Amino acid sequence: MTHTRPKRRALRLPRASLAMLLAIGGCTSVPWQMTPEDRSLAHAPQATAAPPHAAPRATASADKSPAAVKDSYYRVKPGDTLYRIATDHGQRSEDIVKWNNLPDANHIETGGVLRVTPPADAPAANKSAPPAPVTRDDVNARSSKSDKNDKNVKAKAVQADSSRFGWPANGTLSAVYGQGKSKGIVIAAKAGAPVKAAAAGRIVFAGDAGKPYGKLIVIKHDDTLVTAYGHNGKLLAKEGATVTRGETVAEMAETAHGEGSLQFEVRKNGRPVDPAPYLPRVGS
Helix, strand or coil: CCCCCCCCCCCCCCHHHHHHHHHHCCCCCCHHHCCHHHHHHHCCCCCCCCCCCCCCCCCHHHHCCCCCCCCCEEECCCCCCHHHHHHHCCCCHHHHHHHHCCCCCCCCCCCCEEECCCCCCCCHHHCCCCCCCCCHHHHHHCCCCCHHHHHHHHHHHHHHHHHHCCCCCCCEEEECCCCCCCCCEEEEECCCCEEECCCCEEEEEEEECCCCCCEEEEEECCCCEEEEEEEEEEECCCCCCEECCCCEEEEEEECCCCCEEEEEEEEECCEEECCHHHCCCCCC
């Protein structure tokens, strides 16, 4: 007697139900959509997913700006280079490297803090240039603690600086401080005209600084003031040299219009300031 096996009833599920079962089982794609490598991992034990937690709230300290640094230090900003930091503070790049024990002079960390003035035990060669006849310390020694006298001290300090500064070149003032993106003044003259040190000091940079300064001279006058002389055609003084007021340090380069021009800047505590208060009046 022939027995017939009962037909197995096919179990069919709608696609939506199949997708739901796959999702419950932890699969993200059906097998025929997997690569061979994915299939070999399909049955591997999976760690139990941690229950979701709400994202932690940002603390108030995360929104705070970086803490201020002391006058002798500088916090590195995005885009800063060691050369630019040293120039802005009237120092040499190698001195900044030495004072901060930097392992790589070509790599500085954004947000890091660098010493930009000589430490107390630094050799005399790294310290400021010889003092001018009238210094800011002399003026401050005569000051009092009152607000009125503090204002008088500041006025006398600027007057003392202007008495020791001279014009860096003879020519026509073609751009003033703050005009456009100018951080100084531009003096127009003939190409090859002499460029002179505005005051006594030490040359802390003499070389090609690229755009927008070209061949550049930077002179440090004391712990707070430096002057910069850009757009030169020929440099006549070397880095590390001590110069006097009025000493020729360079010659103006020729512009596309066939004339010469000097970009002159004054920086106080590393920041550009208007050179006008530091220069004597024309004709005086």
